[in-house]
Amino acid sequence: MAGSDNIRRIRDYIISMPSLPTTVSKVLEVCNNPRTSPLDLDKVISLDPVLMGKVLKLINSAYYGLSTQVTSLARAIIMLGVNTVKNLALSTAVIDKFGNKGDFRALNPEGFWRHSLCVGVAAKMIAKRRGADPRMHEEYFAAGLLHDIGKIPINNALAEEYIRTMSLADRERIALFLAEKRSIDVDHCEAGKMVAEAWKLDGPINDTITFHHALESYAGGHRDVVLTVAVANYFANREGIGFSGNLYPDRIPPEVFEELGMAKSVLDDIEDNVNAEIEKAKVFLAGARA
Amino acid sequence: MFSVKLWGSRGSMPTPGPDSVVFGGNTSCIEVRCDDRLIIIDAGSGIRGLGDSLMKTDLKKGPITADIFLTHTHWDHIMGFPMFTPIYVPGTRLTIRGPMAFEDDSLDKVIGTQLSYRYWPVRQEELAARIDYEHLRETRVDMGDGITVQTKYLNHPILCLGYRIEFKGKSFSTCYDHEPYRNLFPTDPGDPQYDEAIAREGDQATREENEKVYRFYAASDLLVHDAQYTAREYAAGKTGWGHSSFEYAINMANKASVKRLVLSHHDPNRTDTELQELELFYKAKIAGKSMLEIDVAREGNSFMLAP
Numbered sequence: 001m002a003g004s005d006n007i008r009r010i011r012d013y014i015i016s017m018p019s020l021p022t023t024v025s026k027v028l029e030v031c032n033n034p035r036t037s038p039l040d041l042d043k044v045i046s047l048d049p050v051l052m053g054k055v056l057k058l059i060n061s062a063y064y065g066l067s068t069q070v071t072s073l074a075r076a077i078i079m080l081g082v083n084t085v086k087n088l089a090l091s092t093a094v095i096d097k098f099g100n101k102g103d104f105r106a107l108n109p110e111g112f113w114r115h116s117l118c119v120g121v122a123a124k125m126i127a128k129r130r131g132a133d134p135r136m137h138e139e140y141f142a143a144g145l146l147h148d149i150g151k152i153p154i155n156n157a158l159a160e161e162y163i164r165t166m167s168l169a170d171r172e173r174i175a176l177f178l179a180e181k182r183s184i185d186v187d188h189c190e191a192g193k194m195v196a197e198a199w200k201l202d203g204p205i206n207d208t209i210t211f212h213h214a215l216e217s218y219a220g221g222h223r224d225v226v227l228t229v230a231v232a233n234y235f236a237n238r239e240g241i242g243f244s245g246n247l248y249p250d251r252i253p254p255e256v257f258e259e260l261g262m263a264k265s266v267l268d269d270i271e272d273n274v275n276a277e278i279e280k281a282k283v284f285l286a287g288a289r290a
Numbered sequence: 291m292f293s294v295k296l297w298g299s300r301g302s303m304p305t306p307g308p309d310s311v312v313f314g315g316n317t318s319c320i321e322v323r324c325d326d327r328l329i330i331i332d333a334g335s336g337i338r339g340l341g342d343s344l345m346k347t348d349l350k351k352g353p354i355t356a357d358i359f360l361t362h363t364h365w366d367h368i369m370g371f372p373m374f375t376p377i378y379v380p381g382t383r384l385t386i387r388g389p390m391a392f393e394d395d396s397l398d399k400v401i402g403t404q405l406s407y408r409y410w411p412v413r414q415e416e417l418a419a420r421i422d423y424e425h426l427r428e429t430r431v432d433m434g435d436g437i438t439v440q441t442k443y444l445n446h447p448i449l450c451l452g453y454r455i456e457f458k459g460k461s462f463s464t465c466y467d468h469e470p471y472r473n474l475f476p477t478d479p480g481d482p483q484y485d486e487a488i489a490r491e492g493d494q495a496t497r498e499e500n501e502k503v504y505r506f507y508a509a510s511d512l513l514v515h516d517a518q519y520t521a522r523e524y525a526a527g528k529t530g531w532g533h534s535s536f537e538y539a540i541n542m543a544n545k546a547s548v549k550r551l552v553l554s555h556h557d558p559n560r561t562d563t564e565l566q567e568l569e570l571f572y573k574a575k576i577a578g579k580s581m582l583e584i585d586v587a588r589e590g591n592s593f594m595l596a597p
Contacts, residue, residue, distance in 0.1 A: 038474035039483050074488050075495040078474055081447055082530070135494075137487070 003185030006158055010191050013157035014198045020113055020152075023048040026285045031086040038082050042073050044089070047281050049116050049145050050152065051089055055080075056142065057199035058088055069203045071139040106162035107155045107245050112148070114242030114278060120145035121277045122232035123225075125270045130262055132224065143208040144229045146201075148244050150192025150209065158184055166245055176246040177213045189213055213250060227256050235267045241274065292457045292596035294512060295321040298336020299587035301467070301518050301533070301555035302366050309561040314589020317366040318555070320464070320514065324437045324457040328356040331453060331464060333401075336589065337370035345375050353381030357433065359426075360388030361466060362450035363400045371401060372410045382419035387426045389449040398423040426451060442506040444468035445499070446532040452506060458596040463507035463548075465539075466516035466555045469532045471499040508546040511595050514587065515539040517553035520568070536572055544582045554587035 018024075023044065030036050030044045045051045052073065059076040060069055070076055077085050123144030124137050132140065155162050161184050169179035180187040192209035196202070201209075204222035208229045211218040218226055230252060236242060237249040257264050298304075298316030305315035317334030328348070330337065348354055354376045361367055376382040388397050401423075402414035428451075431439045440454040446467045454463040473492035476484045507513050518533035536553055543551040553572075556565060569586040576582060585591070 037476075037483060039476060039485065039488065042475070042488065072491055072495070074475060074491040078471055078492060078495045079443075079445070079499060081445070081532075082474060083447055134487075135491075138491070 006161070006184050006186055007194075009157040010153045010186065011194060011198075013153040014195050017050055017152065017195070020048050020050060020109055023051070023113070023285060027051065027089050031090045036082070036086065038077050041082060041085060041089070042077060043281075043284060045085070046073055046120075046141070046145070047113075047117060047285065049149050052142060053146055053149060053195065053199045053201065054088060055085055056201055056205070058084075060200055069201075071142050071203075071205065072135075073138065073142075106159060106166055107151060108243065111243035112151065112245075115236050115244040116145050116148055116242070117278055117281060118236040118239075118241040118274055119147055119229060119232045121274050122235050122267075122270060123229045125273060126228050126232060126260075126262065126266065127224075129266055129270070130228075130260060136225075139204055140225055140228055143205045143225050144232050146192075146196075146205055147208050147212050147229050147233060148188060148192070149195050150188035150190065151244060153195065154180065154184070154186070154188055154191050169245075170247060173248050175213070175248050175250050176244075187213075215256060224260070227260055231256065231260065231262075231267070235270075235274075238267075239271060241278065291323055291325055291594075292460050292462070293323045293592060293594050294462050295323075295592045296336075296514075296552070296554075296587055296589055297321060297340045298332075298334045298370075299554045299556060299589055300334075300366075301516075301557060303558045304335045304366075304369075305558045309563075312562040312588065313556060313560075313565045313586065316589055317369065318361070318466070319370060322455060322462065324433075324435065324455070327433070327435055327437060328354070329433075329437075329439075329455065330356055330358045332361055332367045333358060333369075333371040333374065334367050335370040335373075338373040338375075341374040341376055345379075349376075349379070353383065354379065355383045356385075358384055358386045359439065359451075359453055360386065360397075360401075361444075361452070361464065362389055362446060362448055363397070364446075364448065364467070367467075368401055368404065372404055372412070377417045377419040377421070378412075380418040384419055384421045385424060386421060387424045387431075389427070389443075389451045390425050396423065397425055440506070442503065444503065445471050450532075452503070454507060454510065460595040461510045462512045462593075462595060463510040464514045465503065465507055466514065466534075467518075467532050468503070468516045468534055469530070470534060470538055471496045471503075472529070504542045504546040507543075507548060509548065510546075511549045512552065512593050513543055513546075513548045513550070514552045514554050515543060516555045517586075518555050518557045523557075536568060540572060540576065540582070540584060543584075544576070544580050548582060550583045550585070550593070552585050552587045552591070552593075556587070 026044050030040050045055055055076055120141045124141040127137055127140040165179050165183040168183050169176050177187040189210050196206040196209050204225035207220050207222045208226050211226050212230050215230055234252045297319040300315050300317050304317055316336035318332035319334050319336030319340055320331040321340050322329040344354055405414040426441055428443055429441055438456045442452045444450045444452050450467055452465045473496045475488045475492040477489045516534040517536045517539045519528050519535045521535040521537040524535040539553055565586050
């Protein structure tokens with residue numbers, strides 16, 4: 001019964017899920033400015049997994065019935081208009097101002113943000129290196145940025161339980177998602193799937209959120225994206241870029257690299273560029289706090 | 291019979307007075323007749339006159355049944371609803387369809403809020419008519435009796451639908467309120483904010499979305515299109531307001547092989563004299579160059595598409 005109660009608490013939290021505290025002041029600055037450029041809007045949203053998910057939700061719920069899902073933020077801004085996107089971002093960010101100051105007790109928000117951004121940037125870079133269709137690059141980024149989104153409702157709705165979950169993973173030296181399953185009966189992939197469904201995100205983003213720790217059981221049509229994000233996640237953990245609570249990440253079997261047709265050494269090549277991208281994002285966000 | 295009558299073509303706000311005697315001052319409302327079926331597009335202030343007309347002519351034949359399609363829920367497109375007399379007549383049956391509002395509020399709430407005591411002496415719950423609401427997205431609705439209604443999202447600050455009604459082999463489309471999609475991102479490599487990937491993505495999205503719109507109304511026998519501004523006015527501070535220019539509407543309708551174009555959603559500040567001058571100017575401009583017929587919308591204009 002504890003499991004179903006946990007699921008209910010997670011579901012309740014998802015309904016009014018706020019922006020990340022890391023980005024909120026910049027979101028307010030950019031969106032309260034009537035002269036904000038669409039490019040700044042694009043930038044600020046693409047740095048916040050919650051905001052990114054909500055903008056994609058809006059475009060895809062509105063355009064429901066189209067054969068393809070819109071995963072490009074630039075296109076979403078052109079189709080919805082700057083004002084609609086700004087208002088959406090503001091309503092998401094403002095909730096946070098009145099939110100619980102004790103949020104992110106188990107996960108460090110800065111570390112989580114850096115990890116999510118790193119996986120998004122790395123997934124996009126790997127896709128580029130593999131020669132993926134340029135129109136799909138943003139999809140890789142979005143899937144990477146959002147892959148751990150399920151940790152946010154767990155971390156906030158079940159804060160005490162999540163601290164115990166992390167201790168369990170630490171004590172038993174197991175991956176975080178396994179500890180989540182044992183300790184709270186729902187892992188961040190399942191919680192993430194609930195978020196994706198609430199935001200009406202399907203296709204590669206939903207599949208990545210749901211299957212990035214279960215590659216062998218994934219039989220859907222977006223293997224390239226799901227596998228690429230899993231590799232990017234491995235890269236972020238290996239390099240210690242950001243931290244999203246997983247001290248004992250799962251290994252990526254060599255077959256995955258083979259299937260993607262990439263050498264593992266590609267990860268060494270992209271490291272400098274990924275770090276540079278994250279630093280640029282830091283500078284952009286820091287502008288609001290000066 | 292397939293006919294179209296304009297009951298209101300003014301944009302933004304009703305404009306009674308000596309400057310709107312010829313083209314009219316009521317906001318959006320179009321009556322479409324497909325034999326015995328009545329379709330109404332938008333419930334702007336023009337719907338009051340339509341309601342009174344229905345009370346005189348249609349009610350004699352039996353209770354009024356109508357399908358109302360709202361392009362969007364901005365006020366000038368719904369403000370006439372409380373004064374649409376058939377809603378107070380027992381036996382009236384209305385189906386109101388329209389796009390979802392951005393806030394996810396249901397359509398009945400958005401329309402019905404106007405019928406609450408703070409705004410109006412009658413509450414929605416007290417109406418005699420039976421009203422059903424239906425959210426529309428991009429879709430094709432089979433209305434029965436050989437009528438189909440197709441919808442297309444347009445570019446406006448809130449979700450807005452264009453409609454294409456087909457009956458007896460003829461087609462009538464609306465494309466308002468609508469502004470051409472445009473690339474919002476810097477495209478000049480000299481701009482310090484220039485980002486090549488985003489600029490390219492923006493160009494592609496803009497081109498594709500604009501193509502989808504004119505393909506939607508392609509080869510219509512009659513098209514009512516947003517033309518709130520002239521191209522010069524549009525360029526001088528009206529971009530992003532969600533409306534088109536005369537020039538854009540004419541060029542797109544011509545490209546899409548539309549037969550007859552009605553330029554509508556007149557700016558509230560536009561006088562009869564100005565509209566007459568604009569009509570003559572654009573008619574002269576395309577004379578001999580295009581098969582397209584153009585009119586500036588006049589309240590009360592009727593168009594017969596099929597006998």
